[in-house]
Amino acid sequence: MALPFGFLICGFTMLVAMMGESTPQITQLMPVLQSPLVSIHVMVIPSNMMCHVAMKKAAQMLEEGYNDEENAAYCLALAEDVKTGIEKYAIVNTEEFGRIYAYETDGLGHYVLMDDANSPSLLSMPYIGYCEKDDEIYLNTRKF
DSSP states (O other), rough: HHHHHHHHHHHHHHHHTTTSSOOOOOOOOOOOOOOOOOOOEEEOOOOOHHHHHHHHHHHHHHHHHHOOOHHHHHHHHHHHHHHHHHHHSSEEETTTTEEESEEEEEESEEOOOOOOOOOOOOOGHHHHHSSSSTHHHHHHHHHH
16 A cells, blocks of 8 residues: 555656646747656657658648648748757757757757667658758767
């Protein structure tokens, strides 16, 4: 009986401790994870990069395939908003490598410098179509 009660109290304490910090709505980035227990920070940058690319492709499909200019414009606006958020909150200056992309951020100046073996990842940026393979920040991120 004591163990389940301890888990309950621990979970409640963590929830209260993370309230207001878990999903800041101050950036243009899309929160990928809503749980503070699953991710260190809620904005996963490679997923936002893939969102940017997907919204641009959706806009092209809506415009060319369905002549839906209104929704195409909405998709393009969302894509540019996400890209602005990436450029503003996800690029970190390091002494050794210069400007690199963070893997996660919270939009409050905290970030995680790492990469994941899955796709999307920071190394897969040219593959998913976010940037060219000779992009300076991408190359610095690869060096990291």
